[in-house]
Amino acid sequence: MVQIKKEAVKDVATLTKAAPIALAETKAVLNQAVADLYVAHVxxxxxxxxxxxxxxxxxxxxxxxxxxALDAHLDEISERLITLGGNPYSTLTEFLEHSEIEEEAGEYRNVEESLERVLAIFRYLSELFQKGLDVTDEEGDDVTNGIFADAKTETDKTIWMIAAELGQAPGL
Ligand SMILES: [Fe+2]
Incomplete structure (x- = not known):
């Protein structure tokens, strides 16, 4: 068993910017992402x-x-929320109630129109992940910050590619 001097434990505790039971905004933005990623998937x-x-x-x-890709982020984000003592939304009703992404009726669309919709959803997610970066930076949760950084890196690259396909600049 690894022994750690009491002083060392105290030092580490002092270095922690926020108490682990707090992180209220971090948990809120994680759960927002849970709802939005599920609705984006649909x-x-x-x-x-x-x-x-x-x-x-x-x-x-x-x-x-x-x-x-969305599902991978969804699972990572939900499980981080659980790790922090939170409760991820887990029913279709909750996802729909809390997501900022509006559902649309199913109508056959050409590829360009379809990609405009996909691009708008990715742009929203990129902004949400940025909010996640800001909030976790403020509350001192570097681990969740890393999760949002990875999600935003991938999302922004995808935005660049879809925007390029549509003849647009990334606009990030
Ligand atoms: Fe299919």
Missing amino acids: AFHQVHWYMRGRGFLVWHPKMDEYKD
């Missing part, structure tokens, strides 16, 4: 199904990749 599945026209063969499977 929206991307809709795009996957309701896309028609030139480019379908490329972008239809690409939506599966995007869903997998």
Whole structure:
């Protein structure tokens, strides 16, 4: 068993910027991300199904990749929230009630219109992850900060690529 001198434990405790039981804003932004990532997943599945026209063969499977990426962030973020003593939303009702992403009726759209919708959702998520970075920086939770940094890095790169496909600048 590893022995640690009491003084050393006290020193580490002093270095911690925030008490682990606090982090109220961090938990709130984590749960916001849980709701939004779930609703984004459903929206991307809709795009996957309701896309028609030139480019379908490329972008239809690409939506599966995007869903997998969202799911990975969702699980990471939910489990970080649990680790901090929080309670992630876990029902469809809760996801819909708390998400800022508006659902749309399923209508067949061309690839460009479909990608505009996907891009708008990714832009929202990028802003949310930035909020996560700001809040965790303020509350001193470096671990959650790292999770949001990874999520934002990937999301911003995807924004660049979809925007490029649409002939737009990334605009980040
Ligand atoms: Fe499919």
